[in-house]
Amino acid sequence: xxxxxxxxxxxxxxxxxxxxxxxxxxxxxxxxxxxxxxxxxxxxxxxxxxxxxxxxxxxxxxxxxxxxxxxxxxxxxxxxxxxxxxxxxxxxxxxxxxxxxxxxxxxxxxxxxxxxxxxxxxxxxxxxxxxxxxxxxxxxxxxxxxxxxxxxxxxxxxxxxxxxxxxxxxxxxxxxxxxxxxxxxxxxxxxxxxxxxxxxxxxxxxxxxxxxxxxxxxxxxxxxxxx
Numbered sequence: 001x002x003x004x005x006x007x008x009x010x011x012x013x014x015x016x017x018x019x020x021x022x023x024x025x026x027x028x029x030x031x032x033x034x035x036x037x038x039x040x041x042x043x044x045x046x047x048x049x050x051x052x053x054x055x056x057x058x059x060x061x062x063x064x065x066x067x068x069x070x071x072x073x074x075x076x077x078x079x080x081x082x083x084x085x086x087x088x089x090x091x092x093x094x095x096x097x098x099x100x101x102x103x104x105x106x107x108x109x110x111x112x113x114x115x116x117x118x119x120x121x122x123x124x125x126x127x128x129x130x131x132x133x134x135x136x137x138x139x140x141x142x143x144x145x146x147x148x149x150x151x152x153x154x155x156x157x158x159x160x161x162x163x164x165x166x167x168x169x170x171x172x173x174x175x176x177x178x179x180x181x182x183x184x185x186x187x188x189x190x191x192x193x194x195x196x197x198x199x200x201x202x203x204x205x206x207x208x209x210x211x212x213x214x215x216x217x218x219x220x221x222x223x224x225x226x227x
Contacts (some may be wrong), residue, residue, distance in 0.1 A: 001197070003052055004042070004081075005189035006074040007012035008034065009094040009111060010157040013161030016186035017039050017049035018084055024048040025186060038073050054085040058203065061194035062089040063070040064211040065121040065134060071210035073077075079206075088203035089206025090193040093211070095123045095134050100188040102178070107151030110142070111113070115214065119128045120162055136214045139165035147172060 005016045012029040015038075024045050028037055046053065059081060061074040071181075078089050098111035108131075113121040117138050124132045124145045132145050141164055146152055154163040155178045163177045 001194060002057050003054050003190055003193060003197075004046065004051075004053075004056055004078070005183040005186045005193065006038075006042070006059075006061045006077060007097070008038070008062065008070035008074040009062040009185075010070065011067070011156065013038065013041075013070060015045045016190055017045045018190050019049040019051050019053055019055075022049055022185070023190070027061040027186075035070070035073055038077055042066060042077060046165060053081045053087065056081070056085070056087045058088045058193060060090040060189045061095040062093060062097060062189065064094055065115070065136065065213045066094050068210075068212065071212075075209055082206070088197075090196050091203070091204045091208065091211075092189055092192050092196075093134060094152060094185075095121065095156075096125075096130065097127075097185045097192060099123075099125040099189045101184065102153055102155060105153050107153065107174075108128075108151045109155065110146075110159075110162065112154055112158045113155040113156055114158040114161060116223060120158065121213065122162065134213055140169055142166070143170050143173075146170075146173065148176070149195050151176065153178065165203055 004019045007014045012027055013034055014027045016025045026041055026045050032178045061078055064071050081087050082089055095111040099109045109125040110122055115121045119136055119138050121136055123134045152173055152175045159177045163175050166175055172212045
């Protein structure tokens with residue numbers, strides 16, 4: 001199977017390509033320069049995997065939540081390939097991709113992305129099952145979804161920050177941390193999308209874009225002007 005994945009939900013974007021048994025991975029922690037580097041990075045990864053865009057069976061990306069600008073970058077890049085070569089795109093919720101490697105964890109898995117304003121994009125997974133929908137909340141609300149008797153695993157790009165806040169609110173909670181960078185998430189995207197492709201799941205429609213669970217600052221400003 002030949003596939004391409006992009007995770008651009010956080011400040012460190014990652015691109016992975018798989019050509020049968022060969023997998024190539026590139027991570028770029030370059031902040032505001034993502035827009036100028038993402039296309040050359042895709043070309044580099046495909047070249048190293050000995051693939052052309054038209055060779056792909058599918059591509060995949062993080063649907064969101066995450067960085068507004070980052071998510072738009074990956075959608076724009078993969079939509080261009082889709083339009084040029086009719087390559088299907090599978091969209092995978094960011095938090096599900098972050099939690100995916102820890103389905104066997106004996107407790108709650110809490111993927112975390114800093115949403116600023118003292119809030120997190122997060123959800124709670126147990127045995128690989130989503131127990132709370134992706135949300136944009138403060139830690140004092142997040143801890144109400146957790147059981148004091150269970151082991152809690154915080155993961156994702158901002159796991160350390162989230163765990164520290166949980167421990168400040170609930171010092172007796174049994175919390176662990178795996179500070180996952182986006183490179184791990186890109187590999188999870190490839191695995192999840194492969195399962196979707198084999199099941200015959202429906203890829204994204206041409207008109208579908210990122211899933212935001214919070215309005216952007218521009219949208220909030222516009223709403224405030226009309227309220």
